Amino acid sequence: MLLGEVYFWTDTVKDWKKIFSQTRYKTILIDTLRVLVKRKKIIVYAFVIMPNHLHLIWQMIETNGKEMPHASFNKYTSHQIFQDLKLNHPDALPYFKVSDGERNFRLWQRDPLAILLDTQDKLEQKIDYIHYNPLQVQWQLSEQPEDYEWSSARFYETGIDNFGFLTDYRNLL
Structure with missing residues (x-):
């Protein structure tokens, strides 16, 4: 990823474990994004947190x-979630055990998907994809995009940023 460019980003939990079914772990992601935005390391245009993956449009x-902010995001969120698992759910830790020489546990799969969004059409298509992801048959997390709490869809519908870190992509145009 290059500084200054806008990307569609997908981070997937190792072995597709549905760790983000837990509100506290979604909150860790939100809080980390908020800090990185406040520190002017990233701009977040859209996102959705699904039970086992995360989609972002960010810069x-x-x-x-x-390190690049995406590396800081992955490292910090992993650390915070593993700290909580060790304290409150030690039985879940073996699901994230690895022996790759770098670490003992891995939350995020290697090589997240990063797609450069270099046209308005690509950007808008990916925002629609993100906002409609919770409605897909395999998820059925809400009936309307703006009803899903862990997404930027409500921000684009109402203009209200309940997360305190979103930037409207139309400001780019």
Whole structure:
């Protein structure tokens, strides 16, 4: 990913485990995005948190120390979630065990999907995809996009940012 470019990003939980069925883990993702936006490391245009994956449309503004903000996001959210699992759900930890030399546990699958959104059509298509994801047959998390709490759909419907970190993509145009 390049600084200054807008990307559609998908992070998937290792082995598609539905860890984000737990509100506290979705809140960790939201809080981390909020901090990165506040520190002017990223701009978030759209997102949805699904039970086992996350879609974002975001822009990396500047590095976070020596690393790209997406790396900081993945590292920090993994650490926070594993801290909670160790304390409250130690029986779930083996599902995330790895022996890859880098770490003992892995939350996010390697190589997240990053697609450069270099046209308005691509950007709008991906925002629609994100907002309609919770309505898909295999999920049925809500009846309307704006009814799903863990998404930017309501922001685009009402203009109200309940998360405190969203930027309307139309400001790019």
